[in-house]
Amino acid sequence: xxxxxxxxxxxxxxxxxxxxxxxxxxxxxxxxxxxxxxxxxxxxxxxxxxxxxxxxxxxxxxxxxxxxxxxxxxxxxxxxxxxxxxxxxxxxxxxxxxxxxxxxxxxxxxxxxxxxxxxxxxxxxxxxxxxxxxxxxxxxxxxxxxxxxxxxxxxxxxxxxxxxxxxxxxxxxxxxxxxxxxxxxxxxxx
Numbered sequence: 001x002x003x004x005x006x007x008x009x010x011x012x013x014x015x016x017x018x019x020x021x022x023x024x025x026x027x028x029x030x031x032x033x034x035x036x037x038x039x040x041x042x043x044x045x046x047x048x049x050x051x052x053x054x055x056x057x058x059x060x061x062x063x064x065x066x067x068x069x070x071x072x073x074x075x076x077x078x079x080x081x082x083x084x085x086x087x088x089x090x091x092x093x094x095x096x097x098x099x100x101x102x103x104x105x106x107x108x109x110x111x112x113x114x115x116x117x118x119x120x121x122x123x124x125x126x127x128x129x130x131x132x133x134x135x136x137x138x139x140x141x142x143x144x145x146x147x148x149x150x151x152x153x154x155x156x157x158x159x160x161x162x163x164x165x166x167x168x169x170x171x172x173x174x175x176x177x178x179x180x181x182x183x184x185x186x187x188x189x190x
Contacts, residue, residue: 065108073117085161096164097162098158100113134163135160146158
């Protein structure tokens with residue numbers, strides 16, 4: 001009985017300590033979001049095909065207007081091609097180019113839908129212990145010069161670029177990320 005009591009007290013204290021320090025809530029999705037950051041330093045360890053598939057499945061589960069799913073995902077593993085798209089590449093990283101179809105119905109916002117899919121994959125990568133970085137800057141160059149090389153279909157345009165790679169496990173949101181605004185600075189209640 002003493003062992004069960006000790007374990008129960010240990011678990012309660014561990015959870016309470018984590019919640020008080022803001023490090024954990026006991027909800028794995030929320031914990032990943034609250035501890036996440038945009039990675040800037042990656043290792044050369046390749047991203048596994050299994051992780052890529054899981055990340056893509058999470059992108060497919062993103063909501064979209066009228067469930068139209070007007071997106072395509074292009075996985076880029078070729079280091080030379082990655083280097084043509086983003087600067088400071090690291091071998092072993094991948095890119096996922098999220099492209100959206102030109103809307104066929106009024107009121108569709110494909111860019112927004114693609115952003116939701118990108119965010120799903122960003123969070124999925126972090127939940128797998130990988131680093132992720134979302135880029136918007138390279139999109140114009142992709143649309144002007146790289147669509148054919150990337151196999152982006154006619155009638156689609158690149159919306160976002162997601163870089164995924166393994167990261168140094170000693171780097172975290174506290175030591176790597178820039179500070180975030182306080183909730184009072186961005187939330188307004190009426």
